[in-house]
Amino acid sequence: MRTAYTSDQIRAAEAALMARLPEGTLMARAAAGLASVCAGMLTASAGKVYGSRVTLLIGSGDNGGDALYAGARLARRGARVVAVLAGSRAHPGGRAALLGAGGRVVAYEEALARDLIIEADLVVDGLVGIGGAGALREPYATLARLCADAHRVVAVDVPSGVDASSGRVDGPAVRAHVTVTFGAYKNGLLIDPGASHAGRVELVDIGLGPYLPDPDVVALTGPDVADLLPRPIEETDKYRRGVVGIVAGSDRFTGAAVLCVAGALRAGVGMVRFASTAEPVRYVRTRWPEAVTTVLDGTEPDPVGKIGRVQAWVLGPGMGTDERAHALARAVLATDEPVIVDADGVTLAARDPSLLRRSAPTVITPHAGELSRLLGVPRDRIEARKLEHARRAAAELGVTVLLKGMTTLVAEEDRPVRVNTTGTPWLATGGTGDVLSGIIGALLSAGLPGYEAASCGAYLHGRAALLAVHGGAEAGAEGPIAALDVAEALPEAIRTL
Ligand SMILES: NC(=O)C1=CN([C@@H]2O[C@H](COP(=O)(O)OP(=O)(O)OC[C@H]3O[C@@H](n4cnc5c(N)ncnc54)[C@H](O)[C@@H]3O)[C@@H](O)[C@H]2O)[C@@H](O)CC1
Numbered sequence: 001m002r003t004a005y006t007s008d009q010i011r012a013a014e015a016a017l018m019a020r021l022p023e024g025t026l027m028a029r030a031a032a033g034l035a036s037v038c039a040g041m042l043t044a045s046a047g048k049v050y051g052s053r054v055t056l057l058i059g060s061g062d063n064g065g066d067a068l069y070a071g072a073r074l075a076r077r078g079a080r081v082v083a084v085l086a087g088s089r090a091h092p093g094g095r096a097a098l099l100g101a102g103g104r105v106v107a108y109e110e111a112l113a114r115d116l117i118i119e120a121d122l123v124v125d126g127l128v129g130i131g132g133a134g135a136l137r138e139p140y141a142t143l144a145r146l147c148a149d150a151h152r153v154v155a156v157d158v159p160s161g162v163d164a165s166s167g168r169v170d171g172p173a174v175r176a177h178v179t180v181t182f183g184a185y186k187n188g189l190l191i192d193p194g195a196s197h198a199g200r201v202e203l204v205d206i207g208l209g210p211y212l213p214d215p216d217v218v219a220l221t222g223p224d225v226a227d228l229l230p231r232p233i234e235e236t237d238k239y240r241r242g243v244v245g246i247v248a249g250s251d252r253f254t255g256a257a258v259l260c261v262a263g264a265l266r267a268g269v270g271m272v273r274f275a276s277t278a279e280p281v282r283y284v285r286t287r288w289p290e291a292v293t294t295v296l297d298g299t300e301p302d303p304v305g306k307i308g309r310v311q312a313w314v315l316g317p318g319m320g321t322d323e324r325a326h327a328l329a330r331a332v333l334a335t336d337e338p339v340i341v342d343a344d345g346v347t348l349a350a351r352d353p354s355l356l357r358r359s360a361p362t363v364i365t366p367h368a369g370e371l372s373r374l375l376g377v378p379r380d381r382i383e384a385r386k387l388e389h390a391r392r393a394a395a396e397l398g399v400t401v402l403l404k405g406m407t408t409l410v411a412e413e414d415r416p417v418r419v420n421t422t423g424t425p426w427l428a429t430g431g432t433g434d435v436l437s438g439i440i441g442a443l444l445s446a447g448l449p450g451y452e453a454a455s456c457g458a459y460l461h462g463r464a465a466l467l468a469v470h471g472g473a474e475a476g477a478e479g480p481i482a483a484l485d486v487a488e489a490l491p492e493a494i495r496t497l
Pocket residue numbers: 014015018026027028030059060061062063064066127128129130131132133134135136137138140156157158182206
């Protein structure tokens with residue numbers, strides 16, 4: 001399990017550790033780790049540290065101090081190091097160390113800074129770290145923009161312009177090839193848009209471990225998912241493995257039904273009971289003879305009884321939002337089984353909030369647009385502040401919220417938010433969400449709680465997508481995928497966890 005923290009949590013842990021150590025110890029540890037990563041990058045790109053050109057972008061706080069001390073170490077190894085001071089002051093000890101090691105210090109001037117950034121083998125972003133607040137001010141903002149023309153950029157602790165606690169980016173921000181972070185991951189290194197500015201993240205141990213509180217955000221790893229995933233025991237049968245009821249599709253949207261059933265079957269469900277109008281039932285029967293189907297014409301007094309016994313439900317993909325769909329949603333959500341509510345199901349719940357007031361576990365899987373309707377908050381605001389809104393939705397609605405998009409988050413009240421680290425932008429194609437809801441339904445029916453089913457489901461979905469993109473390999477050249485390819489890659493994703 002990878003754990004991440006807010007700036008305040010990191011600061012408190014640092015203060016507790018610092019109180020037991022001689023002054024300057026932590027910064028020395030941080031600078032040594034940073035210099036070592038920089039030296040590795042210089043050796044990889046310029047062949048050696050000696051004679052390479054390093055430009056440090058220095059803000060007025062301790063983030064700049066780390067960069068200055070690391071710059072001094074590189075200068076002692078023969079690198080030509082220049083520090084560009086963005087503020088009126090710079091960490092005095094770090095500045096003296098750099099000058100003492102033969103480095104240079106210059107005041108910010110745009111043309112000079114541009115040249116130094118373009119010419120450098122490596123640019124070190126020490127503008128702001130966990131002390132950053134709000135959009136970058138000038139000249140920090142210009143420097144962050146100029147970094148786009150740099151050969152290689154390493155960010156100190158967090159890329160400047162990224163909010164360390166949330167991943168928010170308001171205005172220009174450094175896009176780094178590598179981020180060297182100290183003590184522990186910050187939330188903003190795992191959550192977009194911050195995560196996509198960080199590049200590869202290198203964690204430098206400065207001894208913070210024993211002082212860290214419970215994490216604010218966590219990310220499952222492959223072994224975590226392998227441990228959580230239910231596997232059939234010898235004496236099992238299909239009912240004990242889990243029966244999922246899938247209520248999806250309509251005469252207009254038949255594909256969503258086929259894809260949702262695909263996700264459940266390939267994720268290893270015991271049995272699928274599929275129910276819908278005649279058209280989607282016909283398509284599902286043709287594509288998935290494994291599924292047991294029920295045609296609902298909308299006149300049944302007890303549609304749930306007609307479908308039969310299940311351990312969990314998937315409700316929503318392609319089912320429409322008319323009166324018939326609303327009545328069906330009401331019937332499914334009135335049961336005592338766990339339900340994952342997706343797509344049109346989420347739209348119905350936005351219109352009729354009473355639908356989600358139930359005591360059995362409920363998972364909802366909105367993208368930002370659907371969550372916007374549920375919370376009455378503009379979509380772009382949700383996209384800019386995903387962590388905050390996923391948490392708020394979980395608290396206000398009393399459900400497990402899986403917020404989809406570039407980064408997928410799973411929020412439940414009083415639990416750390418789980419951020420998914422698998423996946424690929426190739427997933428942004430119609431129907432992949434339907435596969436995801438089928439996977440989560442399968443895991444719920446096998447008995448996983450909503451929080452685990454949603455986060456393991458997102459992990460497997462992203463991993464299957466990556467395998468499909470790479471043609472079955474773990475890495476390598478990439479090619480486009482369609483939603484069904486994601487479902488087909490699920491067994492391999494589970495085999496190789
Ligand atoms: N506290 C500790 O024990 C350690 C701290 N370390 C480093 O110290 C950093 C935190 O240092 P600080 O608390 O001094 O804070 P920072 O250096 O991250 O930033 C604070 C400075 O940036 C300016 N600033 C803030 N927001 C800005 C904006 N939007 N635009 C322009 N300027 C802005 C502030 O005026 C202040 O001068 C960490 O990120 C890490 O790099 C490391 O040395 C490890 C140990």
